Amino acid sequence: MSRRIAIVEDEAAIRENYAAVLRRQGYQVATYANRREAMSGFEQRLPDLAIIDIGLQDEIDGGFLLCQSLRGMSPTLPIIFLTARDSDLDTVSGLRMGADDYLTKDISMPHMTARISALFRRMEAFSQPDDKQQQVQCGSLSLDLNRMQARWKELAVDLTVTEFWMVHALARFAGHVKSRQHLMQDARVVVDDSTITSHIKRIRKKFVQLDEAFDCIDTVYGMGYRWTSDRD
Secondary structure (H helix, E strand, O other), X not given: OOXXXXXXXXXXXXXXXXXXXXXXXXXXXXXXXXXXXXXXXXXXXXXXXXXXXXXXXXXXXXXXXXXXXXXXXXXXXXXXXXXXXXXXXXXXXXXXXXXXXXXXXXOOHHHHHHHHHHHHHHHHHHHOOOHHHOEEEEOOEEEEOXXXXXXXXXXXXXXXXXXXXXXXXXXXXXXXXXXXXXXXXXXXXXXXXXXXXXXXXXXXXXXXXXXXXXXXXXXXXXXXXXXXXXXX
């Protein structure tokens, strides 16, 4: 069965152009012009991936609100922002709200479809994990790849798909420095350096919310990141 993608974009010509490209790629596509229509559709059926603009008709930040609502409905559903807004503030805000990727509308269609394919490949990898890799234990951190769940000191950590992959890539090789490029490869993520940085900041924040003493992700300046077990 082909994957179902939802596009939430208030400009009809742009919305239909994206939809046509994705349908030619073999995807099922549902389109929505505003947040209200999208939420009504999502309540009936969640897509396999959502592509959301930020400004939606009369709501300047309607896409951000929609992302928050959708993330509440599914903590793991892949979400991509596709918008003309390219400021660092908007990018960081989008990622902090739980989006897996943030793209601007000047991106080429081949590049956009490659990022979408990468997200789906990661989902497929989670559904068919290597038996030897189903459980990762590193100090107080435990990862269950079958259920795609992370726990810290027995408390559930609410990670998105991208965040889970990054934690897995770091914790599986605890003590080793992972460059942003290596982290991107190991986590099966196709994003730029600034997006990796934003995800790491969000991951740290989620662990600190559960444990103020959390300090297991080191930034090795000029090199990348390293997971240090709390029981080392």
